[in-house]
Amino acid sequence: MRAIKIITILEFRHIEEFKVWVGIIGRCHNPEDPYFAQYGGRGIKVCRRWLRSFDNFLKDMGKRPRQQWIALKDSSKNYSKSNCYWITPAERNVKKARKLGVYKPLEVRT
Secondary structure (H helix, E strand, O other): OOOOOOOOOOOHHHHHHHHHHHHHHHHHHOOOOOOHHHOHHHOOOEOHHHHHOHHHHHHHHOOOOOOOEEEEOOOOOOEOHHHEEEEOHHHHHHHHHHHHOOOOOOOOOO
């Protein structure tokens, strides 16, 4: 595994995006990460463009909306611009429920 270059100076306005970037690299490329089995252990990686540069990640994903997380459109594919988006907590809960098979849309009665 290639060592990731440590960024020594980071503008504070992008600290949240930096945490997300470090997190996805860890869970995909570090066997010691607690989430590695769910990501890197299943073969999910971070695209080369993002691995090489935080700036590339930031350009592709943009500023992290408040209280949102990064999500994969297809959970069997890699983290990349075409497969990632920012997700709200509510959307995240629905996505998890669907994955577990417990999501039931509300019936609208009139």
